[in-house]
Amino acid sequence: SQQGEEDPQALSIQEGENATMNCSYKTSINNLQWYRQNSGRGLVHLILIRSNEREKHSGRLRVTLDTSKKSSSLLITASRAADTASYFCATANFNTGGFKTIFGAGTRLFVKA
Amino acid sequence: DTEVTQTPKHLVMGMTNKKSLKCEQHMGHRAMYWYKQKAKKPPELMFVYSYEKLSINESVPSRFSPECPNSSLLNLHLHALQPEDSALYLCASSQGARSGGNTDTQYFGPGTRLTVL
Numbered sequence: 001s002q003q004g005e006e007d008p009q010a011l012s013i014q015e016g017e018n019a020t021m022n023c024s025y026k027t028s029i030n031n032l033q034w035y036r037q038n039s040g041r042g043l044v045h046l047i048l049i050r051s052n053e054r055e056k057h058s059g060r061l062r063v064t065l066d067t068s069k070k071s072s073s074l075l076i077t078a079s080r081a082a083d084t085a086s087y088f089c090a091t092a093n094f095n096t097g098g099f100k101t102i103f104g105a106g107t108r109l110f111v112k113a
Numbered sequence: 114d115t116e117v118t119q120t121p122k123h124l125v126m127g128m129t130n131k132k133s134l135k136c137e138q139h140m141g142h143r144a145m146y147w148y149k150q151k152a153k154k155p156p157e158l159m160f161v162y163s164y165e166k167l168s169i170n171e172s173v174p175s176r177f178s179p180e181c182p183n184s185s186l187l188n189l190h191l192h193a194l195q196p197e198d199s200a201l202y203l204c205a206s207s208q209g210a211r212s213g214g215n216t217d218t219q220y221f222g223p224g225t226r227l228t229v230l
């Protein structure tokens with residue numbers, strides 16, 4: 001079952017513009033992660049934010065987390081054509097023996113050169 | 114080495130066949146995962162192994178049978194599948210909750226694209 005919704009479902013921007021994707025979730029979490037997937041290949045981990053953190057940066061990526069609203073956003077600054085991919089948020093909740101990870105529906109990002 | 118490998122890359126099988134998907138990692142991770150992903154949908158968790166023991170089974174039909182022979186290997190045995198089981202099957206690994214705390218990052222393999230005829 002999906003944890004929550006991501007919006008927008010698809011986003012088309014010009015190279016150099018910023019892209020913002022949002023994710024909402026339903027249950028309590030230990031952390032939230034963002035992943036990128038190119039054309040049905042494996043997922044690449046981008047960034048992890050813990051439940052007690054509010055903002056995190058990594059290169060051109062900025063992630064925020066609002067646990068009171070159960071939402072997160074991913075900002076990609078100065079986008080490039082190579083950023084074209086699907087982006088998923090994933091929430092992790094510690095379960096006995098391992099983390100149960102649930103992915104959001106994803107945002108398909110198109111960056112036009 | 115931060116690589117998770119999966120074999121085969123592609124698999125076509127009939128509904129009466131028995132086949133296996135294989136996943137391997139050499140990062141010393143103690144948690145391994147199987148996900149199923151349909152086209153234009155997010156990955157859906159199927160199984161989690163922690164320290165070689167099955168810890169999560171997301172009510173997956175018994176025609177999918179996971180196996181973790183050792184801490185580096187994860188198999189998914191397939192038998193009597195249905196055409197609707199056609200999907201990308203992704204394997205992932207992570208340090209494991211005991212050692213990773215709440216910063217447990219999953220590393221994904223490239224997936225096996227399965228087609229059931």
